[in-house]
Amino acid sequence: MLEATNRQALTQQLRPPAGFRLSHAVGTTFTLDMTSALSVPLSFVSGSGEEFTNPVAVLSALRKVSDRVDIFCQAGHIKAPSDASDLLALLEPMVHQVSVKRGLFHPKIWLLEFENDGERRYRFLCSSRNLTTDASWDLLVRLDGEPVPNGEDSGPDSGPLARFIAELPGLCTVTPDAGRLARVRGLASRVEFVRWDLPEDIHRLAFRPMGTGEDFEQGSIVAHLRDPENFIALNSKTGDRAHLGRDKLVISPFLDDKLIGRLRDKWTDNLYVYSRDDQLNLLQQQTVADTRTSFKAFDELGIPESSESGQSDLDESGTQRVADDLSGLHAKAYFCDYDHYTYALLGSANATEAGFTKNVEFLLEMRGAKKRLGVQRIRESLKDVPFADFLGSGGKARPEEDEAAFRLENALRDAAAQRFLLDAVPDDESKNTFTVTVAHDWSPKPEFAAKLRLLSLPQPSAVVEPSREQQNHTFHAIPLADVTPYLVLTLEDPKAGLSKSTVIQGNLRTDPAGRLDEIIARQLDDPQKLRQFLLLFLTPEDALPGSGTGTGWFAGSGFGEGSTAGLFEAMVGAMAGPDADSVFPDLKVVMDRLLALRGDDPEIQQLHALWTAATEALDMGELHGV
Incomplete structure (x- = not known):
């Protein structure tokens, strides 16, 4: 059952079956590494040449599927990245920190729903793995299933799983919007009537x-x-x-x-x-x-x-040993x-x-x-x-450094579970920058020193006083793309010589219009990136190699030389696709920026004209059936 040679990345287990696309995904994790979370949308977008190291590909995947992905994690255990990419802001709609009254939020599951012209498939992953870059040895059980009519015997009782999924939004420190609440609850209601295929050698199974x-x-x-x-x-x-x-x-x-x-x-x-x-x-x-x-x-x-090599030695056959x-x-x-x-x-x-x-x-x-x-x-x-x-005899006391680290972690969890309210107000002298105010009533214990900052900017940091009264912190001249509900709280224990940080999900009450679009525009800062984004974004999620779309089409479209021929083809195909109503409005900020940068290019003018005609046709309801 535990075959050490059968090793796969989590992203491989998330990929839709051939011919299917993601309908909805719900994942849970104790610790969340934000950079690792960026790779999740790539798992659901097939055949488009996406690579995690390509920020434009990550951006395209995020824009495609982030409204269909929900990740729930323990408050106080969102790892602060060393270099906060603009792309992290696009995780905001899909990441939800939770806090429970007793103990920790510690499950590691994924429930996936895929669809193809009304046909639905399901997958459930139950694992020990957090959503991090950690290289530890973990275990995972995968179940695949299909819906069955109400009342028909469906094998393992999915009721406990359905109830667990339905209860997740109620644990969030910031309530998800109504649309996400409805989608999560809808998925929970449907999964109750799924027949699951049991793993090999297993003939009885229960969700716990x-x-x-x-x-x-x-x-x-x-x-x-x-x-x-x-x-x-x-x-x-x-x-x-x-x-x-x-x-x-x-x-x-x-x-x-x-x-x-x-x-x-x-x-x-x-x-x-x-x-x-x-x-x-x-x-x-x-x-x-x-x-x-x-x-x-x-x-x-x-x-x-x-x-010499810095890599694990090979065995006599030249094969890397398992678990290296x-x-x-x-x-x-x-x-x-x-x-x-x-x-x-x-x-x-x-x-x-x-x-x-x-x-x-x-x-x-x-x-x-x-x-x-x-x-x-x-x-x-x-x-x-x-x-x-194991050659030890037990009976050792926990090191004081570990105890001090646990105290810091407990304090970070307590802080992250509190309400942090943010407001962004345009500066008087410029409409392009904002004053961001953070209000909360959390304060550190006297033995700790605390600092708070916006995730998007390494400086400045505000000192959080050890006071039980409401505190307010103000950050001035923040560019629109750097306005964020994500905060980084750093706690220091001077006596123990330890410091720990976490990302806190605050509630941005006054969210400036066009903020996420500005982040996208800042990423697409040259025509080649813009063309690449458009091609990836317009490629169908379930594109298969050799289908005339995806990676092969990308390589043969004159893309590297700046040609837009492949883009015309992609746009025409997308006009007749099932997502036309959502794809073309999402492209407005990209097309406007492309026109601003290369408005004198005849091909760009033609492309913009085609996009304008497509959106007008969609508005009039004339496009379907093309």
């Missing part, structure tokens, strides 16, 4: 959202680990009489004695625990000394790199052999009491034949992942 009030049936492993006194185990007993199988295996970067104890019932023969060396050292000595339990630690250094580029353990999985079956949990929850009793998490609970999925087979599949026998 935790921390949202979902009730689980008796006999669920998740329910028993969460509340062993009131939910029966696999042997239909509770408490001290409960039994989850003789052989068990746990993979978790974080763990505690309480959860290990619940897994290691008195009938256990072998409990295999795969974790991190620093976390295993924090277990109690009696936990580590138990003879029925064996511990393995992930080698954080992975496979040593070559001193892994730099840490982030996977979470649980396996229990009971009778002739193996019961598995995969998802976001660490082997800690908080993971199963406090946090918002998401797991899949599955059952398969032991001869295909058993603990010993899983152990064999892990041989290529860099684990080593």
Whole structure:
């Protein structure tokens, strides 16, 4: 089941099936790296030559699909980028920070809906991976499904998943607009009637959202680990009489004695625990000394790199060894052999009491034949992942530096969950710059120093006073494209010598008209970028290689020499496309800028005239059926 050689990027798993396009995507993550989030729209746009390193391609993909993507993340865990690109502003509509009353928002799922002329397909990804650039070893389960008529047997009950998706907007610190609320709730209502294909070797599966009030049936492993006194185990007993199988295996970067104890019932023969060396050292000595339990630690250094090449060494056949580029353990999985079956949990929850009793998490609970999925087979599949026998004895105290870092993280989460209200007012002397005011009633604890700034500008930073009264910070002469609801809060603990930052999603109450269009215009600062954007934007999302569109068409259109012949062809094709009503209005800022830069070019004049005719025809309802 855990094939170390079967490794794919998350973006590969997000791609639509052939012939389909994205209808809606909902993702969740604990930590969000904003630069990584820019790559998500590219996953949904096929065959157009898009590359993450090409900002014009990223811009085109964002404009195409950002209204159909919603990403929910833990407030206080949006990573502040070292270099804030203008493109980050285009994430604003699709990124939603959330805060929960108890514990952390920690699920890592994607629910995807694809469409093709009324036909719908669905995909669900349940993983341990955050939306970051982290190179840790993670696990993912993929389910594909199709809708079934109401009342028809659809296999796994999608009700828990549907309810989880429907509840996400209510956790946001800034309420999404009405259109997004309706789309998320619509997706939730449709997914309830989806028949899911089970993974290979799995013949029973259940969706297990935790921390949202979902009730689980008796006999669920998740329910028993969460509340062993009131939910029966696999042997239909509770408490001290409960039994989850003789052989068990746990993979978790974080763990505690309480959860290990619940897994290691008195009938256990072998409990295999795969974790991190620093976390295993924090277990109690009696936990580590138990003879029925064996511990393995992930080698954080992975496979040593070559001193000459800077890359991992190759094996004798010249093939790069599996797991060479892994730099840490982030996977979470649980396996229990009971009778002739193996019961598995995969998802976001660490082997800690908080993971199963406090946090918002998401797991899949599955059952398969032991001869295909058993603990010993899983152990064999892990041989290529860099684990080593744990040689410690436990009983160590958590380092003070870690404790200080946790205090800073808690303070950042508390701050990010508060309301930060922004207003942008045009400056008197210029209509091109604004005065941005930030109002809030959060203040740092006396032991911390706090600074606040706009994400779009590295300076200036405003000092946040340790006062419980409302505070106001003013930023002057801000260009229109740099007005943003995103703030960067930096907290410093002078005594510990530590500093941490997070991006906070504020509420921009007075959003200047044309702000996002100005950002687009600033990116397209020469005719070649403008032509490239137009060609990518007009290429159908589901274009396939060899179809006359996409990458091959891009290369053969005279594009590099500045020709607009390919653009005429693309525009004519887009006129008859299903998205004409939305595509052409979105192009107005681009076309106006193209005309301003190259208005004396006859081809540009012809292109602008064609675009004008298309928009006029659309306004009159005459274009469909061309």
